[in-house]
Amino acid sequence: MGKSTVGAAVIQVANAITDLLLTRVVTLGNVQVIVDGFTATGFPNWGGAIDETHIPILAPDHLVSQYVNRKGYFSMVLQALVNHKGHFIDINMGWPGKVHDARIFRNSGLFEQLQEGTYFPDQKMTIGDVEMPIVILGDSAYPLLPWLMKPYTGSLDSSKEQFNYRLSKCTMVVEYAFGCLKACWCCLLTRLGHSATNIPIVIPACCVLHNICESKGEMFMAGWEAEANHLEADFEQPDTREIRRAQLGALRIREALKTSFMIGQATV
Secondary structure, eight states, rough: OOOOHHHHHHHHHHHHHHHHHHHHHSSSOHHHHHHHHHHTTTTTTTTEEEEEEEEEBBBOOGGGGGGGGTTTTTTEEEEEETTTTTTTEEEEEEEESSOOHHHHTTTSHHHHHHHHHHOOOSSSEETTEEEEEEEEEEOOTTTOBEEEEEEOOSOOOOOHHHHHHHHHHHHHHHHHHHHHHHHGGOOOOOOBSSOOTTHHHHHHHHHHHHHHHHHTTOOOOHHHHHHHHHHHHHOOOOOOOOOOOOHHHHHHHHHHHHHHHHHHHHHH
């Protein structure tokens, strides 16, 4: 069978998966189950972990400079919010590799819904004298907001280190999701050769298949991870960390969380 025939078939299948299954499979689901699942890992009232990963692509036909990321290769960015089981619950696809994580996030539908308070139920918990809504967790590339917690940076005392440790432990779930996604679908590691219009179809299709495999308990072979690590070595992820100003309310919530972790108290 000719390569062009195979390529056309792949896009047809990816289109069908995206059209018919994306909104059914990549979805928030039962929020309380997610919150309870994350509470068990040590971070209360958490609704998900967010991060981005660069998918290597061949040089596009237009706007070539926009797709070169900080590591010098062409890429397209996948932003994903995952639940406590490493399932994708929201994805944003299509931004060129040159664009910073925070800009992609602020221009996403997810940001708009979280900012308006319509993505999660209005479920707050009290920590000390501060009310905290359901939050998502991210790394230092993201802004600190009342509904988005991120690590402390700079000089750290023991309480800040403990906060960062708990946050880091919780956000490992999104790293796990990206790792499994790329290990199962190695095309995401070998410079996708599809057009810039088709790549944002293939990647969400892989995310849908990831969720289906995870929910069905499909076996993950140890060798897949080793192969993925070998392939990914040629496409190191760019460092997009950035210190950003934070809202006062977000600072109060993070400080209250830090204190509660030290004394072991937090009440719904």
